Amino acid sequence: MEEYIASGAPLVIERAEGARLHDADGRVFLDGNASWWVAALGHRHPRLLRALARQAETLGHTSLAGVTHAPAALLARDLCAVAPLGLTRVLFSDDGSTAVEAALKIAVQFFGQNGRPEKRRFVALDGAFHGDTAGAVSLGGVEVFRRHFGALLFDVVRVASPAPADEEDGEAWRRAFAAVEELLATSAHEIAAVVVEPIVQGAAGMRAYAPRYLAALRALTARLDVLLIADEVFTGYGRTGPMWGCDHADVAPDLLCTAKGFSGGLLPMAATLASERLFDGFRGGRERALLHGHSFTGNPLGAAVAREVLAIYRDEDVLGQVARKAPRLAATVAELRGRPGVLRVRQIGMIAAVDLLPSSTRGGYLGEAGWRVYEQGLSRGALLRPLGDTAYLTPPLTISDGDLDQLCGIFVDSVRAAT
Numbered sequence: 064m065e066e067y068i069a070s071g072a073p074l075v076i077e078r079a080e081g082a083r084l085h086d087a088d089g090r091v092f093l094d095g096n097a098s099w100w101v102a103a104l105g106h107r108h109p110r111l112l113r114a115l116a117r118q119a120e121t122l123g124h125t126s127l128a129g130v131t132h133a134p135a136a137l138l139a140r141d142l143c144a145v146a147p148l149g150l151t152r153v154l155f156s157d158d159g160s161t162a163v164e165a166a167l168k169i170a171v172q173f174f175g176q177n178g179r180p181e182k183r184r185f186v187a188l189d190g191a192f193h194g195d196t197a198g199a200v201s202l203g204g205v206e207v208f209r210r211h212f213g214a215l216l217f218d219v220v221r222v223a224s225p226a227p228a229d230e231e232d233g234e235a236w237r238r239a240f241a242a243v244e245e246l247l248a249t250s251a252h253e254i255a256a257v258v259v260e261p262i263v264q265g266a267a268g269m270r271a272y273a274p275r276y277l278a279a280l281r282a283l284t285a286r287l288d289v290l291l292i293a294d295e296v297f298t299g300y301g302r303t304g305p306m307w308g309c310d311h312a313d314v315a316p317d318l319l320c321t322a323k324g325f326s327g328g329l330l331p332m333a334a335t336l337a338s339e340r341l342f343d344g345f346r347g348g349r350e351r352a353l354l355h356g357h358s359f360t361g362n363p364l365g366a367a368v369a370r371e372v373l374a375i376y377r378d379e380d381v382l383g384q385v386a387r388k389a390p391r392l393a394a395t396v397a398e399l400r401g402r403p404g405v406l407r408v409r410q411i412g413m414i415a416a417v418d419l420l421p422s423s424t425r426g427g428y429l430g431e432a433g434w435r436v437y438e439q440g441l442s443r444g445a446l447l448r449p450l451g452d453t454a455y456l457t458p459p460l461t462i463s464d465g466d467l468d469q470l471c472g473i474f475v476d477s478v479r480a481a482t
């Protein structure tokens with residue numbers, strides 16, 4: 064806050080359209096991270112605005128407690144139709160963190176009331192990020208996000224990340240898998256679930272890993288009756304190429320969390336998808352119900368918009384657009400590979416990332432190298448908020464070719480100027 068206050072110049076965004084943000088002084092910035100990864104369809108998509116206005120005319124909100132409504136029911140149906148096979152039930156919530164909290168509670172209660180109460184611990188990856196609420200932070204493996212909150216957090220079994228520290232290390236996933244295999248061989252009886260960000264650990268610095276890890280983990284957890292929770296809050300909706308990160312390995316988790324692009328970046332809305340087996344585990348008397356419901360669960364405005372998002376994905380072939388545009392991002396990081404000050408580069412789907420040489424001992428998320436790129440980006444007309452020493456691009460998936468070219472050019476120039 065000190066630096067921000069001292070700068071005396073808040074960046075005030077007044078309006079947005081497509082991939083462009085307009086500030087109060089008339090400056091225009093390309094949105095390099097799709098506003099924290101939510102604006103997958105860009106800003107103010109006209110169909111989403113119309114869906115919102117239409118819904119607002121009839122029903123803005125009602126609880127989803129003993130009541131239902133068409134927007135939530137139809138969204139659940141449409142979402143399950145595109146979800147990995149076997150995910151047939153949906154619990155709505157407000158954001159990525161609450162989608163994860165709900166998944167944790169479902170997992171624990173499921174085993175608790177179906178004869179396996181000792182299965183109540185979770186396994187999470189080094190470098191994991193699953194949100195900012197207490198349960199999600201407990202899972203988190205980025206130390207700076209946890210360090211002040213030890214008193215609030217529950218104990219999680221931490222295992223190695225399958226993401227290679229060095230991109231040449233093709234065996235990192237095997238070592239990580241061997242470690243989790245060894246752990247579960249002795250502890251599966253007390254583990255409710257393994258929680259992963261499929262294919263890319265976003266907040267850890269866009270660390271991508273081999274789909275084979277996910278495939279092997281799915282087979283292992285299924286065999287040992289440990290649930291697999293896929294946090295697709297960042298990786299879902301085409302960010303890594305296919306609709307879900309899980310699709311890279313052709314796996315279906317037991318629980319899947321989605322948010323961010325799920326509601327087109329327009330409204331806070333999230334969902335936790337579950338298998339029929341889990342749903343059945345909550346049937347019976349009232350005392351077996353999942354007592355978890357947010358005031359705005361299934362909000363009709365969010366639901367109508369989220370349903371329109373899926374229609375746009377179909378009509379505008381958004382995944383096809385990702386396949387066509389991803390090589391532009393690959394070419395962008397290729398331009399920076401091997402440059403002094405650039406340690407590593409990577410690209411997957413609509414994610415491009417560059418790890419920079421740390422300029423101080425404060426590396427990782429508190430590192431400053433990426434912020435030099437950010438300053439350069441601002442002066443050139445792009446918002447390139449970094450993850451510490453990692454500079455990256457995650458633009459709207461529907462960004463126009465012209466804007467993408469311009470954004471990639473600014474990114475390369477900004478990294479060059481900063482290194």
Ligand SMILES: Cc1ncc(COP(=O)(O)O)c(C=O)c1O
Pocket residue numbers: 158159160161163192193194195260265266294295296297298322323
């Ligand atoms: C993988 C993942 N899970 C959960 C979250 C938390 O989502 P939210 O900020 O909407 O609570 C994030 C946020 O960046 C995320 O990247």
